[in-house]
Amino acid sequence: MSRYIALLRAINAGPKRAVKMERLREVFQSLHFSDVETYIGSGNVVFETSTRNAKALERRIEKGLRRALGYGVAAFVRTAKELARIANSRQFRLAAADGRDFNMIFLAEPLEERLRREVLALRTDTDEFRVHGREIHWLRSEKPGGAGFSNVPLEKTLGKPFTIRGGGTVKKLALKYGGARRGD
Numbered sequence: 001m002s003r004y005i006a007l008l009r010a011i012n013a014g015p016k017r018a019v020k021m022e023r024l025r026e027v028f029q030s031l032h033f034s035d036v037e038t039y040i041g042s043g044n045v046v047f048e049t050s051t052r053n054a055k056a057l058e059r060r061i062e063k064g065l066r067r068a069l070g071y072g073v074a075a076f077v078r079t080a081k082e083l084a085r086i087a088n089s090r091q092f093r094l095a096a097a098d099g100r101d102f103n104m105i106f107l108a109e110p111l112e113e114r115l116r117r118e119v120l121a122l123r124t125d126t127d128e129f130r131v132h133g134r135e136i137h138w139l140r141s142e143k144p145g146g147a148g149f150s151n152v153p154l155e156k157t158l159g160k161p162f163t164i165r166g167g168g169t170v171k172k173l174a175l176k177y178g179g180a181r182r183g184d
Helices: 021-030 054-069 080-087 090-098 113-120 152-158 167-177
Strands: 002-008 034-038 044-049 075-079 101-106 127-132 135-140 163-166
Touching: 002 054, 002 080, 002 163, 002 167, 021 034, 021 044, 021 054, 044 167, 054 075, 075 080, 080 167, 101 167, 113 127, 113 152, 163 167
Parallel strands: none
Antiparallel strands: 002 044, 002 075, 034 044, 101 135, 101 163, 127 135
């Protein structure tokens, strides 16, 4: 059995998409996953299965959630080891060292070169993007007046589903479930 983390898009993002974590665990258990846990109420589900194909797991989860909830939910599956590697990355350490905010954007597939260049071109004085495989590292500096980068340009550029998690959430998930190192 391998441990996986499903990062779900837009769970508890508004009243029409509200899901209690108990219900989410029940859906995952009905899909024959074991040791199912949720981590905070934003669609992070940890589970074990003997299936080793992440794409097949994503399709299975999305189909099960659509059937159970009545609407589509994009799922982005990573192994516990993948999440630990992400949380132990140089970008996390850099963000912590210089006080920048850090977000992780999870994708279903690596970006083709054209999209990769377009994402990198979204850089501003306060927002920097780095593309690594199926993730985009988003480093954010605080902008005077508190206004931040909107997700809209990113959504238009990518043209495909993604989900965002704060660096702190990713690090905590990795520490708890994936063996990330403390103190980075």
